[in-house]
Amino acid sequence: MNPFTIAFAGNPNTGKSTLFNLLTGLRQHTGNWAGKTVITAEGEFTHKNHTYRAVDLPGTYSLYSNSADEEAARDYIIFEEPDVTLVVLDATSLERNLNLALQVLEITGRAVICINLIDEARRLGIGINVKAISKRLGVPVVAISARSKIGIDALLDQIERVATGAFTAQPLRISYSDEIEQGIAELIPMVEQAIGTRYPARWIALRLLDGDDSLITSLKAHMGRTNFSAAKEVVGHGVTACH
Amino acid sequence: MAGALIPLSKAVNGSKLVISGIEVQGVLRRRLLDLGFVVGNTVEVLRRSPLGDPTAFRLSNTTIALRREESELIYGTLIGGGNE
Numbered sequence A: 001m002n003p004f005t006i007a008f009a010g011n012p013n014t015g016k017s018t019l020f021n022l023l024t025g026l027r028q029h030t031g032n033w034a035g036k037t038v039i040t041a042e043g044e045f046t047h048k049n050h051t052y053r054a055v056d057l058p059g060t061y062s063l064y065s066n067s068a069d070e071e072a073a074r075d076y077i078i079f080e081e082p083d084v085t086l087v088v089l090d091a092t093s094l095e096r097n098l099n100l101a102l103q104v105l106e107i108t109g110r111a112v113i114c115i116n117l118i119d120e121a122r123r124l125g126i127g128i129n130v131k132a133i134s135k136r137l138g139v140p141v142v143a144i145s146a147r148s149k150i151g152i153d154a155l156l157d158q159i160e161r162v163a164t165g166a167f168t169a170q171p172l173r174i175s176y177s178d179e180i181e182q183g184i185a186e187l188i189p190m191v192e193q194a195i196g197t198r199y200p201a202r203w204i205a206l207r208l209l210d211g212d213d214s215l216i217t218s219l220k221a222h223m224g225r226t227n228f229s230a231a232k233e234v235v236g237h238g239v240t241a242c243h
Numbered sequence B: 001m002a003g004a005l006i007p008l009s010k011a012v013n014g015s016k017l018v019i020s021g022i023e024v025q026g027v028l029r030r031r032l033l034d035l036g037f038v039v040g041n042t043v044e045v046l047r048r049s050p051l052g053d054p055t056a057f058r059l060s061n062t063t064i065a066l067r068r069e070e071s072e073l074i075y076g077t078l079i080g081g082g083n084e
């Protein structure tokens, strides 16, 4: 059976590589995909009866600011369609870290949120209600320490549930202002007509409203021939869909 | 001074503000939002460098330095500190 692909996303310094190394050990090599110059690590691990291919994406605070790292991470999640996107968060700085988590969850519900450095959070007296966060985000959330090896089995169990489809969730639906929601509603049929239903139409509509030219360039490259002129006409109001 | 609406560039060391508006546009706006410069968030002025630029700000548990071109386009309401 083919291994499941797990993409590791997260802000810089959240312990992504520590977790990656713990899981893959020496079974890894440095990869380079899709003609991008961004180099990152790839490796394998097994849990119970399944084999997983782990891909360490560049550490970023966002998927929207159009640095090469952010574009690479974004394009991987959208176009490579990993079986699970694992978002690694720093337990001592959740507010900042949740920005990226929300961005990923608007793209895909095939995700697990991993709150790392829980040892450090405990030391600082920070309490984290994992259940409440999971309920709000709609995907499994596990608190771990990659360095102290706390919670790793529980994390792997949740990764397995999402990878095998035992757990499924739709992309997180954040409600925006009436004006933006109206723009989204107008754009979604055009997005689906242009690129089909394989990619997350609501999220792409949002990015079009935000004027994300970099995403349009990537979409064009991946679709080969798609015509976005209709969609661009609807945009053009200079609406900013930031949140 | 508490309650006054001022650009971050005018806030003195040690003052705390609640962000109320960001007039920066484009990719830089996006970057600032990602760093936590969002309406409603609290920001503290840590210190201005000797030449007055850039200035270190503390928000969402991180220290970030901004140039005047950026900080004068971010507005906030003073909520304390800075005793001036």
Ligand SMILES: Nc1nc2c(ncn2[C@@H]2O[C@H](COP(=O)(O)OP(=O)(O)O)[C@@H](O)[C@H]2O)c(=O)[nH]1
Pocket: A010, A011, A012, A013, A014, A015, A016, A017, A018, A019, A059, A116, A117, A118, A119, A120, A144, A145, A146, A147, A148
């Ligand atoms: N206390 C603590 N430190 C950790 C943990 N995981 C990683 N670190 C440390 O955090 C730092 C950054 O880790 P790294 O894996 O390089 O982060 P990355 O930038 O996300 O790949 C390193 O010094 C790690 O040893 C953890 O669970 N607890």
Ligand SMILES: [Mg+2]
Pocket: A016, A017, A018, A059
């Ligand atoms: Mg790393």
